[in-house]
Amino acid sequence: MSANVRITPHPSFDVLAATTAARLITRLLDVQSERGEATVVLTGGSVGIATLREVAKSPARLAVDWGKVNFWFGDDRFVPTDSPERNYGQAAEALLNHVPVDPARVHAMAPSDSVADLGEAVALYAAELACAARTEWENDDASPDEPPAVPRFDVLLLGLGPDAHIASLFPEMAGIRTKGAAVVGVLNSPKPPPVRVSLTLETINSAQEIWIVAAGADKAAAVGLGLAGASEIQVPASGARGVNKTMWLLDEAAAAKVPAALMRREN
Template structure:
C-alpha cells in the first residue's frame, strides 16, 4: 500500500453510500472553490449508484454548482441507449436528472444503437476526451509544457470493484488490463454480461487526481484484500488503480473481512 493510499471502513452498505456521497459533495465544493469547475468520473455498480442517489437526497447538494461539473464515465456496457444496463442511464435516474447539470458537460459513452461498431465507439470517446483536454490546456495559462494531454483533468474518479477484482471493464488476465498507449479500450469478451463494453484504460484511470474505490459485501472481501496487498494488476486489476494525489478505498465492514488487523487499525468510521 502506497503512502497516498487510505482505507476507510464503514459499518454497513447504507452508511458507506451516504458517507461517499458526503465526501463527493465536499470534494466538488473544494475543487469549484479553487478552479470554478470540477470533473468527476462516474462508475456503475450497486454502491456507486447508491452513492449518487444519496447525493441527490442530501440537502448539501444545493451548495454545488452542478452546471459547472463535468461528468465522464469509467466504463459502459455497449448496449442500446434505452437499456437498463447502461451505467449512464442509472446515473441519470439516481442523480443527474435531479440536479441542474449542463448537458454539454455530461459525456456518456456511445450506445450501440447510436454508434453500432464497438471500435468506432472507442474512437469516439477517445476523441471527446482529447478534445476536452485540448480545450482545458488552451485555457490554462499555467499548463506545463507544449504536449497536450490525451485526457482532461479528472478531480475524482469513482470505481467499483468486482468479486474478481475487476475495475471499470478491465478484467483479470484479459487484453483490456494490459492495454497501453491508448486512453480507451473496447472489450468484446467480458466474463459477465453483456460481453461488449467500452472502458477507460488503466493509464487513463491513473491520470486522475483522486481515485476512490468503493466496495461492499463479503463477496468483495478477497478482491479488496488482494488489491491492498499489492498483487499484480494483470491478475488483480484493482491493485493497479493509483491516483496521482490520493487513492481512497471506501469499503464496508463485510468487504474488509480479509484485511489484516494492522492494516485497518484506526481506519474505521
C-alpha cells in the same frame, strides 16, 4: 503500501453510500472553490449508483454548482440507448436527472444503436476526452508543451468486482494490458453484457484521486488481493493509483480481510 493510499471501513452498505456521497459533495465544493469547475468520473454497480442516489437526496447538494461539474464515465456496457444495463441511464436516474447539470458537460459513452460498431464508440470517446483535454490546455497558462490525452479528473469513482476487476478491465484480458490508449473496447466480458467500452488503466491513473468503493462479503478476497501488491494483470484493482490519493471505501464485510492496522476509521 504507498503513503497516499487510505483504507476506510464503514459499518454497513447504507452508511458507506451516504458517507461517500457526503465526501463527494465536499470534494466537488473544494475543487470548485479552487478552480471554478470540477470533474468527476462515475461508476456503475450497486454501491456506485446508491452513492449517486444519496448525493441527490442530500441537502448539501444545493451548495454545488452542478452546471460547472464535468461528468465522465469509467466504463459502460455497449447496449442500446434504452437498455437498463447502461451505466449512463442508471446514473441519470439516480442523480443527473435530479440536479441542474449542463448537458454539454455530461459525457456518456455511445450506446450500440447510435454508432456503427464498438470501434467507433471507442474512437468517439477517446476523441471527446482529447478535445476536453485540449480545451483545458489552451486555457491554462501553466500547461505543458503538449496537451494531454485526457482532461483533469478530480475524482474517479471505481466499483470492484469479486474477481478484482475495475471499470471493465478484467483479469488477464486485453483491456488491462492495453497501453498507449485512453479508451479500450472490451469483447467477451466474463460479466454480462459481454461487449463494453472502458477507460484504460493509464487513463484511470491520471485522476487526481481514485476512490474504490466496495461492499459485501463477496468482495473481501478481491479487496485483500488488491491491497497485497498483486500484479495488475491478475488483479486489476491493484494497479489503480491516483496521482494524489487512492481511497478504498469499504463496508465491514468487504473489509474483512484487511488488517486492522491498515485501516483508518471515520470519526
